[in-house]
Amino acid sequence: xxxxxxxxxxxxxxxxxxxxxxxxxxxxxxxxxxxxxxxxxxxxxxxxxxxxxxxxxxxxxxxxxxxxxxxxxxxxxxxxxxxxxxxxxxxxxxxxxxxxxxxxxxxxxxxxxxxxxxxxxxxxxxxxxxxxxxxxxxxxxxxxxxxxxxxxxxxxxxxxxxxxxxxxxxxxxxxxxxxxxxxxxxxxxxxxxxxxxxxxxxxxxxxxxxxxxxxxxxxxxxxxxxxxxxxxx
Amino acid sequence: xxxxxxxxxxxxxxxxxxxxxxxxxxxxxxxxxxxxxxxxxxxxxxxxxxxxxxxxxxxxxxxxxxxxxxxxxxxxxxxxxxxxxxxxxxxxxxxxxxxxxxxxxxxxxxxxxxxxxxxxxxxxxxxx
Numbered sequence: 001x002x003x004x005x006x007x008x009x010x011x012x013x014x015x016x017x018x019x020x021x022x023x024x025x026x027x028x029x030x031x032x033x034x035x036x037x038x039x040x041x042x043x044x045x046x047x048x049x050x051x052x053x054x055x056x057x058x059x060x061x062x063x064x065x066x067x068x069x070x071x072x073x074x075x076x077x078x079x080x081x082x083x084x085x086x087x088x089x090x091x092x093x094x095x096x097x098x099x100x101x102x103x104x105x106x107x108x109x110x111x112x113x114x115x116x117x118x119x120x121x122x123x124x125x126x127x128x129x130x131x132x133x134x135x136x137x138x139x140x141x142x143x144x145x146x147x148x149x150x151x152x153x154x155x156x157x158x159x160x161x162x163x164x165x166x167x168x169x170x171x172x173x174x175x176x177x178x179x180x181x182x183x184x185x186x187x188x189x190x191x192x193x194x195x196x197x198x199x200x201x202x203x204x205x206x207x208x209x210x211x212x213x214x215x216x217x218x219x220x221x222x223x224x225x226x227x228x229x230x231x232x233x
Numbered sequence: 234x235x236x237x238x239x240x241x242x243x244x245x246x247x248x249x250x251x252x253x254x255x256x257x258x259x260x261x262x263x264x265x266x267x268x269x270x271x272x273x274x275x276x277x278x279x280x281x282x283x284x285x286x287x288x289x290x291x292x293x294x295x296x297x298x299x300x301x302x303x304x305x306x307x308x309x310x311x312x313x314x315x316x317x318x319x320x321x322x323x324x325x326x327x328x329x330x331x332x333x334x335x336x337x338x339x340x341x342x343x344x345x346x347x348x349x350x351x352x353x354x355x356x357x358x359x360x361x
Contacts, residue, residue: 068239205243222318
């Protein structure tokens with residue numbers, strides 16, 4: 001069948017503002033939006049610019065706004081979208097560099113700000129740092145993040161206040177805050193207790209809906225909020 | 234972007250919460266003004282009360298009651314999720330629950346407010 005692909009295009013060297021361009025492509029129900037974008041780029045307009053790497057929902061490169069929701073182009077299929085018109089736009093709330101490519105630098109700076117790595121000043125064991133299955137389970141959900149930014153850029157609190165650290169950074173802080181092998185939970189909670197930290201969450205759930213890994217992001221944010229409140233209780 | 238993004242129940246719950254909050258705030262401003270009239274111009278205050286009792290005024294009161302009631306119920310939903318983060322997995326069901334309570338209690342109250350506008354007796358007599 002023929003599908004109309006409406007893509008928000010922007011070339012900083014040519015365009016004053018983003019504009020929509022329409023392409024008709026042949027598509028099957030099991031095709032992914034990434035396949036359609038490839039078809040446009042290879043067969044109709046080689047200037048179309050977008051990121052993609054693994055193409056299998058792991059690298060997180062091709063998150064974009066598809067039919068009004070943040071999705072990975074490599075995971076969402078034509079049959080899941082329904083209809084023969086598909087709109088594609090860059091992730092909302094992030095500066096557009098060209099077409100569907102956004103500037104992720106501020107996003108990664110926030111990720112780095114929560115110390116997303118194991119901190120343990122104790123003597124390193126000869127082999128691995130052992131942990132019970134129960135303790136590992138505590139933060140299992142937040143280990144799944146692929147840093148695609150679908151969550152942060154779907155958040156109205158982030159749109160309103162770009163200084164908000166955002167769901168992705170909080171998810172990655174959660175992953176270490178509740179890890180029994182880590183010693184820097186207190187520091188991370190202090191960072192996230194800031195006015196641009198967890199308190200900007202308004203439990204809107206766009207992040208949870210957008211996450212291609214199915215992480216219960218709002219739950220993780222509220223667990224960190226509770227940990228901040230309870231740390232001196 | 235707010236209107237372009239197709240959020241789900243959570244985004245709608247939040248949007249209604251905000252709209253209801255702004256509406257309540259606007260009414261509080263109005264209420265401060267009308268109560269102020271009691272001391273400076275009692276006749277005008279009586280006229281304002283007549284406007285509130287008119288059919289259009291009753292529609293306004295019904296909408297105000299709806300805004301207050303939704304804001305309160307959804308506020309409880311948010312408090313539940315704040316205290317027990319695991320309940321966020323059922324945030325949609327909690328929101329549907331908000332609407333069930335909203336209509337079960339809200340419809341009779343709306344009828345109580347609106348009945349005089351249609352020249353009908355109010356369903357509940359509080360002996361006022």
